[in-house]
């Protein structure tokens with residue numbers, strides 16, 4: 001059984017920078033992270049072990065017991081940062097620059113007179129941050145939401161996307177919106193980030209070669225779920241796991257070629273553990289593993 005890793009996989013620079021900031025020894029036990037630093041259970045567990053406190057969101061501000069708080073790579077509205085500073089906290093901001101680019105893009109669209117529309121998941125922390133400083137906006141998560149635009153009566157739209165969505169799906173949605181007779185003008189900036197695009201292109205390429213794909217990442221990681229969707233669209237059997245301990249031997253029987261990919265919040269050591277475990281399984285499923 002041959003085992004191949006996708007050409008681009010695992011943590012992006014935004015996540016790595018945020019982890020580095022959170023692990024800075026000077027913070028010690030005096031840091032609270034607002035929200036999950038990244039959507040990865042292993043990283044959040046090791047932060048807790050280091051004494052870092054976590055609260056789910058700004059609504060839990062009363063539960064913060066440290067002087068220093070950190071905004072995650074997913075970003076936050078300026079309103080949220082101000083609220084924390086006004087409450088006397090020192091704010092450390094690990095917002096990814098590519099998320100902040102989305103904030104700036106949509107604000108500049110509003111300044112130019114476009115009605116802001118975000119393609120993304122309503123309840124995702126990144127989307128909440130993007131719309132958090134806007135007075136009026138729409139979040140579109142799928143085709144069934146497009147009718148909201150008609151109901152709003154807005155005809156001149158500025159559209160951005162959550163950074164971790166699937167490129168084709170976003171472009172398809174924008175085309176559907178452009179085609180509506182009740183929409184006059186669409187100013188679209190595709191703000192899906194490059195690391196997300198790279199991982200989608202790499203998994204698509206690998207899916208051409210393998211007969212099963214193992215996708216590693218947190219179950220709540222948006223971009224990891226998109227990698228699974230890409231495999232499903234390619235009719236490749238894909239298993240989404242968070243750790244090597246979830247691998248099952250019978251997935252690999254009679255498989256000639258296994259692919260491995262991982263979302264932008266999956267650390268290297270988690271990928272290595274999965275890779276090594278699959279190589280071990282490959283030894284017991286018949287032929288010798290070929291590694292690339």
Ligand code: SF4
Pocket residue numbers: 012013014015073074096097098099163164193194195196223264
């Ligand atoms: S997935 Fe993209 S936007 Fe999110 S932290 Fe990584 S590089 Fe930044």
